[in-house]
Amino acid sequence: MKRELKLIVNGDTHVVYIDPWKTLTDVLRDDLQLTGTKLGCNSGECGACTVLINGKAVKSCLVLALQAQGKEIITIEGLEGEQGKLHPLQQAFIDHFAVQCGFCTPGMILSAKAFLDKNPNPTEEEVRVALSGNLCRCTGYVKIIEAVLAANEGKGASQ
């Protein structure tokens, strides 16, 4: 039996009717067509499916969609900067060449956002720990860390 699910995604309220065994990743991608959230390992290891639930980064492949009933969710589509520009983290990832194939990028950026929102002045080590649940298989961690630190210092915008 399909169940009613209300989600507040990127500020918009959505009501969908879903099978109970759907994960939050499934519903975001298949029902809401928000395909910026990626499904990688499907077992909570890789972090490609990271979204924010009530401001906290979680792996949406390990969240039953119905458990997110009524909660506020931010996906990569929900990030934006001032006046329609990119979010500083997004711009910093571009400026610092922190994107290779791009599959891990939405998860990386959302983990970084949740972390920076809580820790305004992190050390490099703290950034590394904050991103330890996001895997990049293009082996690009150095530039990703640089981008997060730069975004935090307001150097994200194009020169």
Place this chain on the structure above:
Amino acid sequence: MTEADIHSTYYSNLPKFEYLEARTVGEACSLLKKYGDRAKIIAGGTDLLVSMKKRNITPWYIINIKNIPDLEYIQYDNEKGLKIGALTALESIESSPMIRERFFIVADAAHQIGSPQIRNWATIGGNLCNAAPSADMALPLIGLGAMVKIEGINGEKVFPIEQFFIGPGINVLETGEILTEIQVPTSSLHTGGAYLKLPSRTSIDIAVVGVAVVLTLNSEHRRVLDARIVLGAVAPIPMRAHKAENIIKGKVIEEQLIVRAAQTAAEEARPISDIRGSAKYRKEMVRVLTNLVIRQAIGSTS
């Protein structure tokens, strides 16, 4: 082959089940009682859903307790000690200033589980109820003499967490019961503890070996008044190394005793060989870690 079939070939989607929402502890207990073995509780679900995707378990009913209010709290009282609601996220435990100050070993163990996203969603109750031989939270809590509160349709009971585990993946909960609270007694000023596991904290892997040590020293910080050495992933359940404890208990700390206690802990361990490590390796690592952790625990008391 339809598109959906291809999808499920590549990714193991969840098996089908009926979803039930419990709004109170009482409701959760009566749903559990009603559906028995066919039902599983979901809190954070970060272990449960992985097991289901692997088809290790395929429950007919999933009872969600994550949205029950009032089971997510951290309270401290000088007399009553620390109380943690079973639905408290691991992240809340690792970042609680009070737990970091008074029960650092608990915060440290929480920090060593999974990844940040897992710790944001996974709960302390779930980590314990899964009863993994390697359960990170169990070790320091046994070391600190913690108690668990169990609620069921026939009321509630409180008993030492040491008695909570029966075997790999098996706990003492009976049909219709859930774990609702973890209680940690106030420890003395001269109590200290440490927890280490392999692989180290930078990894998100399951522990191959874990060792927690909690010691109480006398006021001169020389004699060991009480000692608990707890080993993880080297027996069907988290186990205490009683003989090793007895070697240092009541004694004045000295090098030889620490070395002997570590050796004894390794002899007491009953590990198996599996994909993560051989029994021989695990025993040796118990010795190495116990040696280190006893020293760290002594260091943390001053």
